[in-house]
Amino acid sequence: MDIGTVNSMDFGEFVDVFGNVVERCPVVAAAVWSQRPFRDADDLAEHFSAFLDTLPVPGQEGVLRCHPDLAGSELQRGTLSAESQREQSGAGLARLGAGERLRLAELNAQYRARFGFPFVLAARRSDAAAVPGELARRLRCPPEQELRTALGEVKKIGRLRLADLLGRDRALR
Amino acid sequence: MDIGTVNSMDFGEFVDVFGNVVERCPVVAAAVWSQRPFRDADDLAEHFSAFLDTLPVPGQEGVLRCHPDLAGSELQRGTLSAESQREQSGAGLARLGAGERLRLAELNAQYRARFGFPFVLAARRSDAAAVPGELARRLRCPPEQELRTALGEVKKIGRLRLADLLGRDRALR
Known part of the structure; x- marks a missing residue:
């Protein structure tokens, strides 16, 4: 396009x-x-x-609150948006074992309780093994800094989705 | 609630x-x-x-661009949100004749072309017969004034929807 x-x-x-x-x-x-x-x-x-x-x-x-949890119940139930489904699956989050899912669910819950929005990460640029460590790291950040970080991830996700839509992957990465 | x-x-x-x-x-x-x-x-x-x-x-x-046309194709196709469907039907917009629908479609198109967003009206507080006249009147307003008017309608719609959800119709009208 x-x-x-x-x-x-x-x-x-x-x-x-x-x-x-x-x-x-x-x-x-x-x-x-x-x-x-x-x-x-x-x-x-x-x-x-x-x-x-x-x-x-x-x-x-x-905006952040409109995002689903990473490896959360929506991924399990298949009710994610098509884009999120593709991104989370592509990062290997659909293939986690029960223990890893539980660990992530606990971290997600802590993150939501601390910041009042879900943990957002440009999953396509990450991989499943790195997600819990990154989540644990960001959980310790000051709220104002974390809001900026999370919004930066929303922008990265948006750039990747635009690149898909416009067929210019490399130009936008 | x-x-x-x-x-x-x-x-x-x-x-x-x-x-x-x-x-x-x-x-x-x-x-x-x-x-x-x-x-x-x-x-x-x-x-x-x-x-x-x-x-x-x-x-x-x-926000205005996320609203459907009044008596537009979505009402015909049944793809409105449940709230819009109820409001537009309640105002009698689902019972318009072909001539009235065509007249409204023309006015809606003129309005969208002039302002870059659809005509928004708290339909529940209006009635089908009054809509074309109100649309024609607002079509002649200066763009800045019309943005304020349209946003005021979004707020009225929101108050009515909140009243429905909270079961306190009179208190919020």
């Missing part, structure tokens, strides 16, 4: 295509449409990131 | 219950959860409204 096609979309089409660039937050794509035309794929990705930065803190927390 | 129950919800439960107070924008409920505890139903409604006011203009436009 070239950028001319993207720029010619009405907002309904744009949200249909880019509505899950930010997980379960189609309103972000609906907002980014205001910024068209886009110069290229990078410029589009930048506008998604920039919009997240303009949100008040509760809005940024809200 | 009393306010104590609301205040005891974790963010997942809160979004499950209040996720469509703002049409197809569960992230708004996810953000409002940051403001708990809530004093009462009115306080909760105020926080939904206040959050919408804190959004940058593209975000407010994005």
Whole structure:
């Protein structure tokens, strides 16, 4: 898909295509449409990131709360968004043993209790074995720093999803 | 549902219950959860409204773009959210004749072309016969004023949906 096609979309089409660039937050794509035309794929990705930065803190927390747990019950039940399912499966999180799942569930619960949002990680750039260590590490970070880190992961996930949609994997990584 | 129950919800439960107070924008409920505890139903409604006011203009436009057309193809196809279906049907918009539907479709298209978001009206407080006149009137408003008017309708819809959920219709109207 070239950028001319993207720029010619009405907002309904744009949200249909880019509505899950930010997980379960189609309103972000609906907002980014205001910024068209886009110069290229990078410029589009930048506008998604920039919009997240303009949100008040509760809005940024809200975006994080729309994300599923990593290796959580939704992965087990198959109720993840198609993108999350692919990303979490690709990172090997669907093949964890019961003990590893339990360990992650405990860490996820601690993280949610501490920060008030779920642990978000660009799973495709990680692997299942590294996730518990990273979660344990971030669990010890100060809340303000962790909000920034988590929002950075949302942006990375968004860039990867945009690269998939625009067929320009390398350019956006 | 009393306010104590609301205040005891974790963010997942809160979004499950209040996720469509703002049409197809569960992230708004996810953000409002940051403001708990809530004093009462009115306080909760105020926080939904206040959050919408804190959004940058593209975000407010994005919220509007998540709304369906009034008496549009989604009402015909039955793909509206349950709340919108009830509200549009209750206002008599599901019983329009072909001529009236066509007239509204034309006005909706003009409105979208002019403002870049769909015409939003708290349909439950209106009736089908009054909708085309109101749409034609708002179509002539300056864009900045119309954004404020439309956002005011989003807030009214949200208050009515909250009243339904909390079982306190009169208190919130």
